[in-house]
Amino acid sequence: MKISLTGIKPTGTLHIGNYFGAIKPALALSARYDARYFIADYHALNVMKDPSALRQSVLEVAAGWLAAGLDTKKVIFYRQSSIPEIFELTTILHAFTAKGLLNRAHAYKALVQANNEKGADPDAGINMGLFTYPVLMAADILMFDSDVVPVGRDQTQHIEMAQDIAQALNFNYRQELLKIPQAAVEEEVAVVPGLDGRKMSKSYGNTIPLFASEKELKKLIMRIVTNSQGVEEPKDTESSQIFALYKLFASADERRALAERYRAGGMGWGEAKEALFFVVNRELSPLRERYNALISNPDSLIATLEEGAEKARVIAGKTLARLRKACGI
Numbered sequence: 001m002k003i004s005l006t007g008i009k010p011t012g013t014l015h016i017g018n019y020f021g022a023i024k025p026a027l028a029l030s031a032r033y034d035a036r037y038f039i040a041d042y043h044a045l046n047v048m049k050d051p052s053a054l055r056q057s058v059l060e061v062a063a064g065w066l067a068a069g070l071d072t073k074k075v076i077f078y079r080q081s082s083i084p085e086i087f088e089l090t091t092i093l094h095a096f097t098a099k100g101l102l103n104r105a106h107a108y109k110a111l112v113q114a115n116n117e118k119g120a121d122p123d124a125g126i127n128m129g130l131f132t133y134p135v136l137m138a139a140d141i142l143m144f145d146s147d148v149v150p151v152g153r154d155q156t157q158h159i160e161m162a163q164d165i166a167q168a169l170n171f172n173y174r175q176e177l178l179k180i181p182q183a184a185v186e187e188e189v190a191v192v193p194g195l196d197g198r199k200m201s202k203s204y205g206n207t208i209p210l211f212a213s214e215k216e217l218k219k220l221i222m223r224i225v226t227n228s229q230g231v232e233e234p235k236d237t238e239s240s241q242i243f244a245l246y247k248l249f250a251s252a253d254e255r256r257a258l259a260e261r262y263r264a265g266g267m268g269w270g271e272a273k274e275a276l277f278f279v280v281n282r283e284l285s286p287l288r289e290r291y292n293a294l295i296s297n298p299d300s301l302i303a304t305l306e307e308g309a310e311k312a313r314v315i316a317g318k319t320l321a322r323l324r325k326a327c328g329i
Helices: 016-029 051-068 084-094 097-101 104-116 133-141 155-173 214-221 241-249 253-264 270-295 298-327
Strands: 003-008 034-039 076-079 150-151 183-184
Touching: 003 016, 003 133, 016 051, 016 150, 016 241, 034 051, 034 155, 034 298, 051 076, 051 270, 051 298, 084 133, 084 155, 097 104, 097 133, 097 270, 133 155, 150 155, 150 241, 155 183, 155 298, 214 270, 241 253, 241 270, 253 270, 270 298
Parallel strands: 003 034, 003 150, 034 076, 150 183
Antiparallel strands: none
16 A cells, blocks of 8 residues: 655644645545654744744644544554654755755745845845755655655645655665655645635634634634625625535535525525534534543643654664665764
């Protein structure tokens, strides 16, 4: 069976956009692949400097993925920082990574451009962790002989960089020491609208937390921005973010019924939001209960991650031994 690998950065509260855009598609891959999932806490260190916040975020992400259905009996689930072999591999990969390749990384280029536009030093605020981020990501991927890495189309550059680095190392030693990974681009991943109609994103401040309490969930749904159409006016399903969210949670029959009511008129936005709250809460209630039980027992979460790390280190040790021998170290 081929191997898939998914990295999860612990840099904020999971929301509905994460659930449909990343969590559900990634978990679906575990039915077709030998799947590995890791929490990328060293990647998060580039932007999270508060140790308490980082530790808590790791626990929340672990609890969130487990509550959403990640089955540690079928997949390997670990914390990046628990695999020291990854960081030795990163050092090896640095020796085969052209600086020019890293200069072309989208995230780095965007920050340099922003600095130039402000008239600041091009590298202001850019640390080496961010600049070498693609190398550590390549190590995450290549360490575990990954065949596929599920990513959005805007993230394929990271996989291409991992390919370039692996090919450079393989070419130098005239051996297929590292497997060349491929990006698994999910074309049909839903774009989830936020409270203001834009794509749901923490940077926009328009998210609905995945594990919000029932009271908070209803309060947020009632804040969704709508137009000024009256109760009796027919409404367009295509332009309604309420209906766009409803489609993600409702059955086919429920979607058809609500669409008919939209078109017929006689339904106000308040009633539409109530219908949305019903289907969202129906799906998220059991997840919320599991999450609350998991997050209340941090020792158990840490033990689960450490158990996964033990399995991961067996694989990592073999990869690193192969490379050390080839490199003459």
